[in-house]
Amino acid sequence: MISGKLINLLVYEILEFAAFSIPTLVVAEQFASAYHKTKNSAEKTYYWLVVSVSIAYVALIALMVWIPVKVLLYKKHHLCTKIKQWRPPLMMCIVFTTLPCFGFSIAVTEVQKNSTLSQKFSMPESLPDLPVSLVLTSLIIVDIIEKLRKYPLKGRPIKNEDPHIHTTNLQEVKTVTEQVKPNEVAKRTPMPRPRTIAQNHQAGSAIAEEPPFSSGILRTVARRDKRAEIFVNSFIMWSDTIEMLRVSGHPAVFKSGWLYPVYIFSYISLLRIIVIPHKSLLSSLGVFLQDFPFIFVRISLIAALGPITPVLGLLKNILVTLSYLYFNYLTTFRFFSTNETSF
Structure with missing residues (x-):
């Protein structure tokens, strides 16, 4: 009888391979359709040529890169222990x-703009949302699967099985002086100093924690599961990139040269998905690969084309960048390192 772990493995691998191959085939088909319309020919030679090339590309990459890497990771377990900072499946995707899909999306607009039959086949009012949504959805699916591998799909997960939570047992260790001469140390022990307001506040906040809900409707509402949070966080993580790519569908963007910086910086922001989650490097990559470049892209788009990108997104990028620089770097200087008493 097939075990549950084998079924989960097969389902995960099939979904990941589908997310790896389907976006390229779909976006290439749209490019082939747009290229065929510009030729104004009843024969679909160019159409099937582009489609066959995309199929051959996906098959070649799968046989030479995807499958060997997957087999190597499952056969050589010592390699998995050495790969601690990045994820090979996301790197391959x-x-x-993603890179060929973005290239095909740009090629669709270039083919339509440079068509010799532009009088008959005019530029569309907006780019289709399917390529962008399909590419990002495939990345999110692979990201979710890689995070879910560590958890069982049935039953409640064990609290200590989360690899990102490290529990330590703190024990009181006596000094050598206390072990040898406990009486003398007790005589020379000074009186405890009165606690300050800040210390009392910290102690009170540590003791007066919110009690857990043990019964009633609040217990049902307050239930949390790490596996469900993975789905939510994976989609929220790419909300800013999704909004930026939606701007590329605006006629003023894809009919001009602004399409290139939008796609280039959006692709750069996707590179942080390669890093393993819950690493300290991920927060800095989010600022330097997404928020900081998006500030200049959004300011340039608003200055050149008007408010086609949300101003809220620009404010988000500015606040995230400034808060990261302030709390991580400026507070280390003497002027910003004065101790404060919080109430």
């Missing part, structure tokens, strides 16, 4: 799927 970013390089071999």
Whole structure:
């Protein structure tokens, strides 16, 4: 009888391979359809040529890169222990799927703009949302699967099985003086100093924690599961990139040269998905690969084309960048390092 772990493994691998291959085939088909319309020919030679090339590309990359890497990771377990800072499946999707899809999306607009039959086949009013949504959805699916591998799909997860939670047992260790001469140390022990307001506040906040809900409707509402939070956080993580790519569908953007910086910086922001979650490097990559470049892209778009990108997104990028620089770097200087008493 097939075990549950084997079924989960097969389902995960099939979903990941589908997310790896389907976006390229779909976006290439749209490029082939747009290229065929510009030729104004009844024969679909160019159409099937582009489709066949995309199929051959996906098959070649799968046989030479995807499958060997997957087999190597499952056969050589010592390699998995050495790979601690990045995720190979996301790396392969970013390089071999997302990059060609973005290239095909740009090629669709260029083919339509440079068509010799532009009088008959005019530019569309907006780009289709399917390529962008499909590419980002595939990345999110692979990201979710890689995070879910550590958890069982049935039953409640064990609290200590989360690899990102490290529990330590603190024990009171006596000094050598206390072990040798406890009486003399007790005589020379000074009186405890009165506690300050800040210390009392910290102690009170540590003791007066919110009690857990043990019964009633509040217990049902307050229930949390790490597996469900993975789905929520994975989609929220790319909300800013999704909004930026939606701007590329605006006629003023894809009919001009602004399409290139939007796609380039959006692709750069996707690179942080390669890093393993809950690492200290991820927060800095989010600022330097997404928020900081998006500030200049959004300011340039608003200055050149008007408010086609949300101003709230620009404020988000500015506040995230400034808060990161202030709390991580400026507070280390003497002027900003004065101790404060919080009430």
